[in-house]
Amino acid sequence: MTRQLSRRSVFEALLHRSPISRADLAKVTGLSKQTMSEVVDTFEQQGLVRRVGRTSGNVGRTAVLYELSPEGGHVLGIDLGARRLTVALAEIGGRVLAEADEPTDGRGGAWVLDQIARLSDRLARDNHTHPSRIRSIVLATPGVVNPKTGSIEMAPNISGLDHLNVVGLLGEKLGHPVVFENDINLALLGEIWHGCAQNLANVAFLALGSGVGLGLYVNGELVRGENGAAGEIGYLPIGGDPLQAESRVQGCLEYQLGAAGIVRRFGEAGGSPVDSAKQVFELAQSGDARAIAVVGETARLAALAAATVVATVDPQLLVLGGSIGARPDFADQVARALVQLAPRPVEIRTSLLGARAGVVGAVSVALRRLHDEFFGVAELASALPLPPPAQRHAPQ
Amino acid sequence: MSDAPGHSFAADLGGTKLAAALADADGRVVAELNEPTDPRGAMKVAEQLVASAATLARQAGIDVSGVRQAMVGVPGAVDPASGRISLIPNIAGLDDFDLLGFLRDRFGPRVAIENDVNLAMLGEQALGCARHCRNAAFLSLGTGTGLGLLLDGRLFHGARGAAGEIADLPIGRDPTAGMPAAMGTFELEVGSLAIMDRYRRHGGRDASTVREVFRLVEQRDPVATAVLDETARWVAVAVATLQSLLDLELIVFGGSIGVRPELYERVRQELPVLFSRPIAIAPSELGDRAGLVGAAWAAAHAVGQKAGSP
Numbered sequence: 205m206t207r208q209l210s211r212r213s214v215f216e217a218l219l220h221r222s223p224i225s226r227a228d229l230a231k232v233t234g235l236s237k238q239t240m241s242e243v244v245d246t247f248e249q250q251g252l253v254r255r256v257g258r259t260s261g262n263v264g265r266t267a268v269l270y271e272l273s274p275e276g277g278h279v280l281g282i283d284l285g286a287r288r289l290t291v292a293l294a295e296i297g298g299r300v301l302a303e304a305d306e307p308t309d310g311r312g313g314a315w316v317l318d319q320i321a322r323l324s325d326r327l328a329r330d331n332h333t334h335p336s337r338i339r340s341i342v343l344a345t346p347g348v349v350n351p352k353t354g355s356i357e358m359a360p361n362i363s364g365l366d367h368l369n370v371v372g373l374l375g376e377k378l379g380h381p382v383v384f385e386n387d388i389n390l391a392l393l394g395e396i397w398h399g400c401a402q403n404l405a406n407v408a409f410l411a412l413g414s415g416v417g418l419g420l421y422v423n424g425e426l427v428r429g430e431n432g433a434a435g436e437i438g439y440l441p442i443g444g445d446p447l448q449a450e451s452r453v454q455g456c457l458e459y460q461l462g463a464a465g466i467v468r469r470f471g472e473a474g475g476s477p478v479d480s481a482k483q484v485f486e487l488a489q490s491g492d493a494r495a496i497a498v499v500g501e502t503a504r505l506a507a508l509a510a511a512t513v514v515a516t517v518d519p520q521l522l523v524l525g526g527s528i529g530a531r532p533d534f535a536d537q538v539a540r541a542l543v544q545l546a547p548r549p550v551e552i553r554t555s556l557l558g559a560r561a562g563v564v565g566a567v568s569v570a571l572r573r574l575h576d577e578f579f580g581v582a583e584l585a586s587a588l589p590l591p592p593p594a595q596r597h598a599p600q
Numbered sequence: 601m602s603d604a605p606g607h608s609f610a611a612d613l614g615g616t617k618l619a620a621a622l623a624d625a626d627g628r629v630v631a632e633l634n635e636p637t638d639p640r641g642a643m644k645v646a647e648q649l650v651a652s653a654a655t656l657a658r659q660a661g662i663d664v665s666g667v668r669q670a671m672v673g674v675p676g677a678v679d680p681a682s683g684r685i686s687l688i689p690n691i692a693g694l695d696d697f698d699l700l701g702f703l704r705d706r707f708g709p710r711v712a713i714e715n716d717v718n719l720a721m722l723g724e725q726a727l728g729c730a731r732h733c734r735n736a737a738f739l740s741l742g743t744g745t746g747l748g749l750l751l752d753g754r755l756f757h758g759a760r761g762a763a764g765e766i767a768d769l770p771i772g773r774d775p776t777a778g779m780p781a782a783m784g785t786f787e788l789e790v791g792s793l794a795i796m797d798r799y800r801r802h803g804g805r806d807a808s809t810v811r812e813v814f815r816l817v818e819q820r821d822p823v824a825t826a827v828l829d830e831t832a833r834w835v836a837v838a839v840a841t842l843q844s845l846l847d848l849e850l851i852v853f854g855g856s857i858g859v860r861p862e863l864y865e866r867v868r869q870e871l872p873v874l875f876s877r878p879i880a881i882a883p884s885e886l887g888d889r890a891g892l893v894g895a896a897w898a899a900a901h902a903v904g905q906k907a908g909s910p
Contacts, residue, residue, distance in 0.1 A: 420846075518762040
């Protein structure tokens with residue numbers, strides 16, 4: 205127990221302060237020099253740390269500097285979107301080594317699973333990482349995983365995943381169990397690790413794209429709800445008539461605010477035919493009066509959803525993300541509408557990571573799980589904090 | 601040692617009424633009193649709290665100097681960092697008064713203040729209808745509206761202690777349509793003033809209080825019934841909103857209006873129309889004592905004291 209605690213605190217110091225000398229490690233962790241030497245020797249034998257040079261001190265002897273070795277283990281983050289599949293490879297110290305993405309295979313089902321395996325394998329090999337070195341994999345997906353069948357439900361935009369044991373099959377294909385998590389939750393964790401919400405403990409992430417969704421992070425933890433359905437704000441009974449048949453099926457708010465709702469409302473307003481919500485935004489930017497009105501109404505609906513979040517959970521920060529939410533011309537309009545709706549001002553930021561938010565969040569969870577596997581201490585509930593994106597600190 | 605838990609002081613401070621209690625080491629109430637809140641403002645109310653502790657100690661036959669935990673529920677938002685109280689319209693000067701500091705001078709450091717509806721939530725979790733719940737809410741409907749939230753087993757306060765201030769939920773008549781932004785939209789639909797306003801707009805003449813409106817509903821008065829139907833409709837929309845955001849195990853109805861079965865049953869019937877998944881709601885088991893019971897429990901167990909604890 206004591207040894208595990210020592211190893212954990214040395215690892216944490218290496219995670220946040222590499223490169224660092226043994227003397228500084230002892231100072232930071234409060235461990236004796238002897239204990240420190242034992243731990244560092246063990247880490248070296250295990251390939252967890254490596255020597256990266258010596259201090260260039262002005263006086264006295266120089267000291268060997270250590271950092272976490274990429275050989276310590278790798279993780280994969282995967283973001284399975286309806287239109288795009290993204291995979292990222294990172295090493296145990298938190299550095300993202302490479303990312304790859306391609307359009308999601310439109311045939312769905314098993315083809316998508318093969319595509320995930322192929323893209324992951326290629327990314328690892330291109331970066332000289334043998335698949336056996338990958339120790340932790342997290343996948344971001346829309347919808348929810350059925351724990352009994354391993355299938356993905358409520359993800360209508362990717363076909364064929366609702367009758368496959370996706371969890372089991374993908375684990376076999378990748379040669380390592382895969383942890384599944386909701387894509388919006390992971391996008392939120394991505395913004396917290398590397399994006400616009402760093403170091404914050406109470407953050408709401410409002411995702412607007414083909415669908416609408418909410419991620420909630422309170423007191424440093426994701427809110428999942430009793431049945432994992434927290435944040436399913438497509439079903440908020442606001443913004444339209446909750447008694448309408450479409451509201452019941454698709455969700456009252458999503459029927460108005462989702463991409464299809466934007467296109468539909470533009471048509472109802474007498475707008476020229478368009479294929480996508482993106483075109484409505486582009487028309488608004490080019491001065492089309494009907495498009496401007498529809499975009500304004502869209503911002504008002506988004507602000508209504510945001511106001512329910514502000515009144516209920518009082519976040520420090522509201523992040524707007526997703527293909528529509530992250531548009532910079534849109535966030536200003538939402539902020540202006542929210543001033544009228546929410547009595548307390550709340551800061552709004554646009555997602556910094558954009559389309560990468562989900563995969564970055566997946567990597568962050570994969571890293572935490574790996575760290576916990578190596579250095580978890582049952583008595584310490586929370587995982588080790590991850591290093592910030594710029595992780596090089598001068599030795600003390 | 602003298603550090604043994606001993607007795608705790610608990611209070612539920614309202615704009616018109618103060619309920620106070622002494623609790624034993626298990627958090628069970630052993631002495632209790634109710635009196636009108638001193639109308640002369642914050643300082644007098646603070647002194648009234650200290651005096652009530654002394655009265656209760658005499659009743660229970662114990663030495664008041666042995667009471668060294670206290671939890672006071674207040675009808676406002678408590679800032680988790682500073683213990684400052686805000687959004688408190690009913691007690692003059694309380695938002696500028698260091699109530700926490702005043703109470704710590706009398707009872708020592710183990711004193712906390714907490715939003716009253718949060719304490720009602722804790723009460724129902726400890727001894728009421730939300731036992732064993734980890735994700736639940738206490739929806740208080742009366743003169744004002746409020747929400748106590750239990751997330752993952754713990755009270756949730758929000759970044760500035762204003763979580764659950766649902767008076768401002770944008771639910772009701774279009775909140776952007778020329779209404780002052782400073783007024784809580786939801787409270788404007790379901791607070792007791794809103795109910796009376798609606799009653800008059802429907803042409804009602806026979807009731808001058810919400811209690812009388814409910815009595816007329818019992819007598820099948822069509823105007824009063826229509827008013828209650830409409831009120832229940834807005835409450836149901838708020839309940840569906842909470843469920844959509846937070847996916848709760850149970851939503852407990854409390855407050856003078858929230859506990860009325862006439863309202864509660866109407867909301868229950870509305871919900872399946874508004875929301876496709878089932879939503880569990882239940883009337884408060886502890887009624888108007890929920891806040892006091894929660895305060896006693898919290899003081900004895902030192903839970904929910906993040907807000908305003910040292």
